[in-house]
Every structure is written in structure tokens, then in C-alpha cells.
Amino acid sequence: MSVRRLAEVQPESFAFSKASEEKVAFWLNKYPDDRKASAVIPLLWLAQKQDGWVCEPAIREIATRLDMPFIRVYEVATFYTMFNLEPVGEHLIQVCGTTPCWLRGADDLKAVCETRIGKKGRGNVSADGKFSWEEVECLGACSNAPMVQIANADGDYYYEDLTAEALEKILDDLAAGKQVETGPVTGRKASEPTKAKQKVLVEESLFDGSRAEKITLPNAVSSGEGETPEPKAKRVTSEREKTQAQSGKATAKPAPRDKKEADKPAGSPKAPKKSDPAGKEKDEAVKKTSSKKPAPSRQRPVNPAPKKPAPKRSAPKKKDE
Numbered sequence: 669m670s671v672r673r674l675a676e677v678q679p680e681s682f683a684f685s686k687a688s689e690e691k692v693a694f695w696l697n698k699y700p701d702d703r704k705a706s707a708v709i710p711l712l713w714l715a716q717k718q719d720g721w722v723c724e725p726a727i728r729e730i731a732t733r734l735d736m737p738f739i740r741v742y743e744v745a746t747f748y749t750m751f752n753l754e755p756v757g758e759h760l761i762q763v764c765g766t767t768p769c770w771l772r773g774a775d776d777l778k779a780v781c782e783t784r785i786g787k788k789g790r791g792n793v794s795a796d797g798k799f800s801w802e803e804v805e806c807l808g809a810c811s812n813a814p815m816v817q818i819a820n821a822d823g824d825y826y827y828e829d830l831t832a833e834a835l836e837k838i839l840d841d842l843a844a845g846k847q848v849e850t851g852p853v854t855g856r857k858a859s860e861p862t863k864a865k866q867k868v869l870v871e872e873s874l875f876d877g878s879r880a881e882k883i884t885l886p887n888a889v890s891s892g893e894g895e896t897p898e899p900k901a902k903r904v905t906s907e908r909e910k911t912q913a914q915s916g917k918a919t920a921k922p923a924p925r926d927k928k929e930a931d932k933p934a935g936s937p938k939a940p941k942k943s944d945p946a947g948k949e950k951d952e953a954v955k956k957t958s959s960k961k962p963a964p965s966r967q968r969p970v971n972p973a974p975k976k977p978a979p980k981r982s983a984p985k986k987k988d989e
């Protein structure tokens with residue numbers, strides 16, 4: 669981002685017009701007295717819409733209104749590129765030069781601006797004071813590329829699907845003080861397909877509902893006369909019950925774990941009784957003990973003793989040595 673400074677030439681003073689004052693009051697009413705600073709951007713915007721740019725006296729006036737240090741308002745005004753810090757043309761043309769617009773002909777639009785208005789830059793106002801232009805990054809209308817935003821006292825408007833000729837005409841109309849329709853110049857609505865009445869899905873039954881089959885929701889409560897009420901689904905509480913309900917074996921006994929257990933007679937005296945409270949308590953105690961994490965050792969780790977280097981093996985002596 670380039671350095672943004674206030675214009676060298678500044679007016680003596682600034683005052684909000686009567687119409688602007690009403691809007692200022694609206695914004696000030698939105699915030700409690702000790703949070704007035706929240707209205708700094710709306711007030712700067714109002715000053716810009718009134719005069720076309722934000723001058724230094726306007727920044728001081730806003731700082732006074734909001735009980736803010738001047739430097740704080742100055743910081744906001746110089747940070748956001750939407751604030752013009754120098755006088756601009758009555759209509760500021762912002763040409764999007766980012767890739768989708770560039771691929772679709774943004775260079776042609778820039779050429780028109782250069783020929784009609786002059787050098788790029790907000791402060792380079794055309795001789796009649798009507799226009800200035802600049803290149804900006806993506807304005808979020810890429811599907812309607814190439815496009816420009818035109819900012820003036822009325823607002824900020826998009827003009828899309830442009831060609832060099834279409835932009836020329838828009839500039840002509842604005843210079844003549846005519847109303848120019850905003851949006852795509854091709855006549856399409858928003859970013860709908862360009863061919864008139866084209867539908868992505870062409871089969872009628874997809875739109876008129878005739879294709880949809882009637883379905884019955886499993887838990888639907890019957891209300892119509894003569895209809896057979898749907899059986900209420902049994903409430904399933906646990907995972908095990910869910911599985912049983914799905915497999916239809918809700919009453920089946922659980923299978924024995926292994927063959928030995930399966931071979932045991934049902935009334936075997938050695939089989940532990942499930943209702944045995946002593947055994948149950950014992951099991952609980954074992955569970956608790958096993959689930960406890962081992963307490964971390966407070967002893968400092970002892971460095972292992974350094975390993976002794978292995979003795980070198982000498983080569984076996986030959987017999988004749």
C-alpha cells in the first residue's frame with residue numbers, strides 16, 4: 669500500500685451541512701457517550717460524501733465531536749483507502765485490474781480512462797472537474813468482469829460486463845448529467861447465465877415437483893382419518909440395545925465368550941454368581957485401581973553410568989613371528 673498523506677493545499681475550515689448534521693446525529697445516537705469514538709468511520713464517510721474528500725479541518729472537527737485525539741482520527745483517515753485525502757472528480761472511476769477483470773478486458777477500460785480523463789490517480793481531475801480515475805484490486809464482482817465502480821455524491825455503484833464502448837457511453841451520460849443504469853450493461857440480472865432464459869437444469873419435472881415421490885417419515889404421527897397409524901418406534905437407549913434392535917435379537921441371550929464357558933452346565937456351582945455383592949465390590953475396587961494413572965515419580969532421573977569402551981582386539985600372531 670502506498671503512503672497516504674493529506675493534501676498539501678487545505679481549506680481554512682470545515683462544517684457539516686444541515687443534511688449531513690441529521691446523519692451525524694443518527695450515528696451519534698447509536699453509541700453510548702463513552703463509546704462515541706465508534707462513529708469515527710461513519711462521520712469521516714459523511715464528510716467525504718459531502719465534499720468529495722476528507723480535508724484536515726474535517727478530521728479536526730470529527731475529533732472534537734467524538735472527544736478523540738486528532739491523531740487517532742488522522743490514523744483512521746489515512747489507513748483506509750476508501751477515504752480520499754485530496755479533491756477528486758465529481759465521479760471517481762475505480763477500474764478493477766485484478767486477474768479475472770484483466771483477462772476479460774480491463775486494459776481496454778483503462779485505455780478509455782486515460783484517453784478521456786488523463787493520467788491515473790485520484791488527484792488527477794479532468795479539465796471539466798467531472799472525472800478522475802484509478803486502478804483498484806478486486807471489487808468482488810468477478811463473475812461480471814470486467815467492471816468499474818463509480819463513486820460520487822449519490823453513492824458508489826458497480827457497472828459490469830463492460831466493453832470499451834460501453835464505458836465510453838457511461839462517461840458520456842454522466843458528463844451530460846444523465847442517470848445511468850447500474851449493474852451489468854448486457855441486460856442480464858446479477859450474474860445469471862448470459863443466454864436469455866437459459867436453465868442449467870432443463871427438465872420440467874425437476875421444478876414442478878412431479879418427479880418427487882411421496883415419502884413417509886419413520887417417526888411421523890398420523891393425523892389423517894382412515895390412515896393406519898405408524899407404530900411408534902421403541903426408544904433405544906444404549907448402543908447395545910440399538911444393535912439388538914437393528915438385528916432383531918432383542919431377547920436373545922448373549923453368546924458365551926469361549927468354548928469352555930459354553931460347555932459348562934447352566935447351574936454349575938463353580939460359576940460365579942453375578943448378583944454376588946462381595947464379588948461385585950471386589951471387581952469395582954480392581955477397576956478403580958487399574959484405571960488410576962501411576963503417580964509421576966519425584967525422583968530425579970539418574971544418568972546411566974558411561975559405558976566402558978570395548979577392549980581392542982589385537983590381531984592373532986602368526987606362528988613364525
Ligand code: FES
Nearest residue numbers: 764769806809810
Ligand atoms: S477481479 Fe474484478 S471484480 Fe474481481
